Amino acid sequence: MRLVERADEFALLEEILSGTGDMSSRVIAVTGPVASGKSELLNFAVDQAEAAGFTVLRAIGLRRQRRTPMAVLEQLLLGGEQPRERSESVAKQLDAAKFSALLKDPDSEQEEHVKAHTIRSLTTAMVSPTKERPVLIAVDDMHYADIPSLQCLRHAMEELRTKPAAVVLAWRTGLRLTRPLFGAGLLRQPGLIRMPLTTLSGQAVAELLREYLDEATARRIARDVHRISGGNPLLVRALVHDLLPGSEQCGRRLRTPHAPAVGHAFRQAVLSCLHRVEPSVLAVARGLAVLDGAAAEDTLARVLELSPEAVALSLRELEAIGLVDGGTFRCPAARDAVLADLPPDDRTALILGAVDLLRQPGTEAPVVARHIIAADAVVDAQSPEAQWEAAPPPPLRDCRTSPASNWPTASVEADRTAATSG
CATH class of the missing domain: 1.10.3680 (TerB-like)
Structure with a gap:
């Protein structure tokens, strides 16, 4: 199920990745609240790049590794199939970077966590594949990325400016501004493209429902589905699962009751x-x-x-x-x-x-x-x-039903009067 109301973003990613081999690098920053579709856009970029023959370096930030030095960069550089000699060399450089970073405050962006010559070596490992074919660097959940990895990634993006490459970064907007120095540096990237995402509109929710319901049913329940879910794509999908168990997997279009069902999938999504x-x-x-x-x-x-x-x-x-x-x-x-x-x-x-x-x-x-x-x-x-x-x-x-509508107001007021007067 591809999200509706994201057509412009999908089209732009497709255009960028189809032309990267003939142009300088682009940096795409996909931001939005929890479950707004950021990962879907990033996964689409990865699929497009792999189909086009890119070298794909991919990582995901994990909450438990937020303070673990080089956790993200290790995924980028050692996650795919590589020649043994190159992997061993990169692993040694990563070990050196980890040792250096362990002596620093893991929450301080002001400190240089990795020595300059180590950053250069790791940057070369990310940039060198562009000599043979375009490169895509894709990092999901950037808000959990460790600072040493971000410092190396920032240096790599500078080196990639004139190379056939694309960088797609996805992170959650929320209560705090995470990694503000990295974010400020990102804004100075000449090829930066920002993709801020929000929840879906009522019209988009209705279009999504039409993929699985007949026109009349989708139109009838769209307003309730949007009101219950707030347009959050994950919650909308969960309501589809609760409404039509198994239909999303087999692609059947089924008629449904007059109101959305709220069940286990919705509660788990919440x-x-x-x-x-x-x-x-x-x-x-x-x-x-x-x-x-x-x-x-x-x-x-x-x-x-x-x-x-x-x-x-x-x-x-x-x-x-x-x-x-x-x-x-x-x-x-x-x-x-x-x-x-x-x-x-x-x-x-x-x-x-x-x-x-x-x-x-x-x-x-x-x-x-x-x-x-x-x-x-x-x-x-x-x-x-x-x-x-x-x-x-x-x-x-x-x-x-609104909470107030469930109270029998006349009898309640009578009982309240009796209780307080006694």
């Missing part, structure tokens, strides 16, 4: 998005799930012990991903998935922290009762009003 963001963003998502609609930014900041600025930035990132809108989860199933993934002790701690706010004058009471029951927490509320706020709501919500 967790996949959240476990790829910064810890503070995940913490805010969990806080939103526990407080469930009563989570003003200052309340979240106090419960999570984060700064108001960090909470605001995290909420902005969750909205950019497509999970949150207006400070609440777009779909209760997404919230339920986050709650189910929350370790019991952490969930209890969040609940008790929220309940403590009930005792503070002037604080709006969060709706936390069903989580209190689940956590076996006992709340010593100090007023009938607080006890009322701790009453569990009816379990009638789904992704097509």
Whole structure:
């Protein structure tokens, strides 16, 4: 399934890679929030380059190797089939670079982590294949790349400027600006092409659904699918999996019910998005799930012990991903998935922290009762009003109904009056 609303990006990559042999190098920076389609564009570039006979040097940044010297460069230089003599020589240079980098601060871009002569040798290993055929250097998840590798890669891009080569780098935009010095140097590249990605529009989601549904069904559910997913391509695909189990693999076009199904694939996709963001963003998502609609930014900041600025930035990132809108989860199933993934002790701690706010004058009471029951927490509320706020709501919500519409307002107000007057 190739993403719609990315036709210009695919066409540009195809044009660049078809003409690289006759021109100087190009650097393509693909950026966007989690699961916005960055890897799909990078994989397309790799496939096109391999089909055109390029030498492809490929790597992916890994969170666990972010502070491991030369992790990315080692993948680039030793990942493919190479003559034994060349591999042994490169391995020795990598070992020398690792030893030098171990003496430096792994989080400091200001320090030179690798000695100049070692950088030159490693750069030669990346540039020399251009004598025989064009080269593509492709690195995914650049936000996890180690600094020594980035310093070598920056030098290699300088050497490749007049060579038949292309460099495609994909990284996640989010809470923090990662590797700012490398990013600033990238902006000075004369052949830089920026490809910022966002979530899909409602029209693009409808086009995507038409690949698997009849026209009438796709049109009928497109608005709901876009509202639930926020246009996040991964979440849209997950809804297709839940809606038509097995159909994506066999390519069948099937008729479907009147509304999108939210099932296991969607919940797993939600967790996949959240476990790829910064810890503070995940913490805010969990806080939103526990407080469930009563989570003003200052309340979240106090419960999570984060700064108001960090909470605001995290909420902005969750909205950019497509999970949150207006400070609440777009779909209760997404919230339920986050709650189910929350370790019991952490969930209890969040609940008790929220309940403590009930005792503070002037604080709006969060709706936390069903989580209190689940956590076996006992709340010593100090007023009938607080006890009322701790009453569990009816379990009638789904992704097509707003939370407020599930409350029987007339009887609720009568019961509230009786409770507070007694």
